[in-house]
Amino acid sequence: MNQSLIIGQYVPGESVVHKIDPRLKLIIIFIFVIAVFMAxxxxxxxxxxxxxxxxxxxxxxxxxxxxxxxxxxxxxxxITFMFHLFINSGGxxxxxxxxxxxxxxxxxxxxxxxxxxxxxxxxxxxxTLSTTPIAVTDAVEALLKPLKKVRFPVHEIALMMSISxxxxxxxxxxxxxxSKAQAxxxxxxxxxxxxxxxxxxxxxxIPLLISSFKRAEDLALAMEARGYQGEEGRTKxxxxxxxxxxxxxxxxxxxxxxSFYMIRV
Amino acid sequence: MDIIFENVNYTYxxxxxxxxxxxxxxxxxxxxxxxxxxxxxTGSGKSTLLQHLNALLQPTSGRLVLGNxxxxxxxxxxxxxxxxxxxxxxxxxxxxxxxxxxxxxLLFGPKNFGFDLKQVETELNDSLQEVGLEESVLDRSxxxxxxxxxxxxxxxxxxxxxxxVLVLDEPTAGLDxxxxxxxMQLFKSLHENKQHTVxxxxxxxxxxMRYAEKVIVLNQGxxxxxxxxxxxIHERDRxxxxxxxxxxxxxxxxxxxxxxxxxxxxxxxxEQTISRTLVKHLKGGATS
Numbered sequence: 001m002n003q004s005l006i007i008g009q010y011v012p013g014e015s016v017v018h019k020i021d022p023r024l025k026l027i028i029i030f031i032f033v034i035a036v037f038m039a040x041x042x043x044x045x046x047x048x049x050x051x052x053x054x055x056x057x058x059x060x061x062x063x064x065x066x067x068x069x070x071x072x073x074x075x076x077x078x079i080t081f082m083f084h085l086f087i088n089s090g091g092x093x094x095x096x097x098x099x100x101x102x103x104x105x106x107x108x109x110x111x112x113x114x115x116x117x118x119x120x121x122x123x124x125x126x127x128t129l130s131t132t133p134i135a136v137t138d139a140v141e142a143l144l145k146p147l148k149k150v151r152f153p154v155h156e157i158a159l160m161m162s163i164s165x166x167x168x169x170x171x172x173x174x175x176x177x178x179s180k181a182q183a184x185x186x187x188x189x190x191x192x193x194x195x196x197x198x199x200x201x202x203x204x205x206i207p208l209l210i211s212s213f214k215r216a217e218d219l220a221l222a223m224e225a226r227g228y229q230g231e232e233g234r235t236k237x238x239x240x241x242x243x244x245x246x247x248x249x250x251x252x253x254x255x256x257x258x259s260f261y262m263i264r265v
Numbered sequence: 266m267d268i269i270f271e272n273v274n275y276t277y278x279x280x281x282x283x284x285x286x287x288x289x290x291x292x293x294x295x296x297x298x299x300x301x302x303x304x305x306x307t308g309s310g311k312s313t314l315l316q317h318l319n320a321l322l323q324p325t326s327g328r329l330v331l332g333n334x335x336x337x338x339x340x341x342x343x344x345x346x347x348x349x350x351x352x353x354x355x356x357x358x359x360x361x362x363x364x365x366x367x368x369x370x371l372l373f374g375p376k377n378f379g380f381d382l383k384q385v386e387t388e389l390n391d392s393l394q395e396v397g398l399e400e401s402v403l404d405r406s407x408x409x410x411x412x413x414x415x416x417x418x419x420x421x422x423x424x425x426x427x428x429x430v431l432v433l434d435e436p437t438a439g440l441d442x443x444x445x446x447x448x449m450q451l452f453k454s455l456h457e458n459k460q461h462t463v464x465x466x467x468x469x470x471x472x473x474m475r476y477a478e479k480v481i482v483l484n485q486g487x488x489x490x491x492x493x494x495x496x497x498i499h500e501r502d503r504x505x506x507x508x509x510x511x512x513x514x515x516x517x518x519x520x521x522x523x524x525x526x527x528x529x530x531x532x533x534x535x536e537q538t539i540s541r542t543l544v545k546h547l548k549g550g551a552t553s
Binding site: 009011061062064065068174177178180181182183184185186187188191202203206207210211 | 280281282283316319321341345348349352353355357359360361362363373374377378408422423426
């Protein structure tokens with residue numbers, strides 16, 4: 001299993017962050033996305049960092065664990081940074097290196113884009129680490145409810161989402177088993193030419209595809225056998241409701257946003 | 266080849282909140298040419314142990330010797346040679362079948378291990394016969410086969426890679442009773458006639474007792490005991506305590522003692538001793 005990929009893996013806990021209503025969490029992320037793109041000076045970025053790491057600290061999930069999960073993303077962050085560093089030309093030249101000039105603007109632009117990436121990914125990771133997939137889809141369904149007026153299939157979309165989220169770990173386990181079964185038969189997809197490596201993926205993908213079709217069929221049958229017929233007349237086992245924590249979070253969020261707005265130029 | 270575990274520990278996902286130690290200080294030896302069974306409750310570390318035998322997992326700490334290869338620290342080629350010499354049959358054949366025809370499926374392992382495919386093709390029919398399949402399946406798609414047939418195809422494809430050690434994970438699961446018996450007989454004959462080392466991972470105590478020379482009992486990642494079947498029948502309470510089935514003959518003897526008032530004086534528990542005691546009892550002798 002790819003153990004460095006942790007997005008989508010729920011870490012059970014009892015922290016404040018775990019207890020926030022999932023709807024509120026989604027709204028916070030939405031607002032944060034906007035805020036990240038509105039930041040325009042160093043202090044506004046610092047306050048965003050503060051916001052993110054305060055949330056991480058409150059969640060009591062080890063920072064090292066979250067960082068480990070960023071491994072696949074580091075490269076994207078670094079490459080974007082480099083890209084801006086060398087392409088952007090504005091302000092004074094800071095260093096000249098092999099005939100390439102690095103400008104003030106480039107550094108600032110690069111750093112701010114990388115920061116945006118970094119913070120968004122950490123917050124999104126934190127959301128999935130502290131919220132069960134079911135809670136996320138419940139929240140999505142609740143937040144999209146107004147769209148039902150225009151005949152948008154909210155329930156169905158939410159159901160599809162929860163089913164696909166539900167099966168990610170299952171497929172990862174399955175992939176692990178399949179790749180072990182094939183490795184035991186001498187399959188080697190870590191060595192050789194690129195073409196051979198692609199070819200070596202077939203023995204992994206075909207069993208995985210076949211088993212996912214089978215699972216889908218089983219699931220559909222099981223749902224039908226239990227009389228599933230869409231949203232009509234369904235009640236929810238978990239009713240989402242705001243608690244004291246949520247109101248405190250909302251107040252702190254407003255305080256943060258106001259101060260953030262004042263910090264930026 | 267001998268297999269030696271020396272203080273082997275294995276931890277899944279170390280340094281994460283999900284960190285879980287599956288093997289704790291395992292030390293044991295599986296002699297070349299022996300037939301051992303590994304039994305244990307769900308979560309006892311059976312499948313982790315079995316994946317070590319094939320170098321699919323490597324000890325987090327401790328030492329594992331597989332013939333002339335030592336883990337951790339073996340290089341790529343050595344690991345590949347281990348995978349050829351140790352054949353691993355997984356519980357679900359669906360996880361490995363992917364080719365268009367059974368024939369290609371059978372040749373997949375030997376091809377990966379660099380065998381001469383012309384030579385292997387001449388052996389196909391024999392190996393099909395060995396596992397109890399008909400030649401006509403060769404041109405069929407493996408996905409059209411029944412579960413039992415898939416299992417046999419997986420087994421044949423493993424045997425074609427000429428392993429010295431057979432590691433079998435619940436090989437009889439999903440087979441009908443007759444098929445189960447046939448498959449176990451096949452392993453027995455491979456063991457007896459070709460001197461294969463057989464490691465049978467199962468929770469079917471009856472199979473373990475009937476076929477294995479030694480039974481390794483795992484409990485929560487540690488070796489609870491290593492006993493021969495004739496010793497293990499006296500460990501009824503211990504087996505029950507760690508959630509294992511007690512072999513049926515043993516249960517039957519317990520039943521005779523407790524409910525029928527039979528006096529049990531035999532060392533071994535098998536068909537002969539049971540029938541002998543029952544006869545004695547009915548004649549009025551062996552009553553406690």
